[in-house]
Amino acid sequence: MDKSKVIIIKSFPTAGEALIYKSLLESGGVECELINETVSDVLPLQNELMNVKLAVAEKDAEKAREILSAKFDQQEFDTESMKRRKKP
Structure with missing residues (x-):
């Protein structure tokens, strides 16, 4: 990543939630x-300074x-899943 100018997009109270969003962006x-x-895992304090x-x-x-602002469409997901299950 270009580190010349970095923007914080979102903060999370747990690393697990942050990893989900990281994967979404990378995909x-x-x-x-x-x-x-790492700090949030080692020192699980609930305050803004320790957010991931x-x-x-x-x-x-x-x-x-x-x-990150895109909405998840459950019906579309279900339809596509059914199509993929029917393929041999």
């Missing part, structure tokens, strides 16, 4: 990193926001 072609991931932060390069911030 969309956006390089990202987690900040405080999801960071992207400034040039990728808009694309990252679009990916």
Whole structure:
């Protein structure tokens, strides 16, 4: 990731939740990193300073926001899943 200018896109109370969003961005072609991931596991304190932060390069911030704001369509998922199950 280009570290010249990094933007924090979202903060999470747990590393597990942050990893889900990191995977989502990476699958969309956006390089990202987690900040405080280890600290939150070692010192599980619930305060804003210990939150896990999801960071992207400034040039990728808009694309990252679009990916994270997309809504999950359960009906579309179910339809596509059924189609794939029917294939041999």
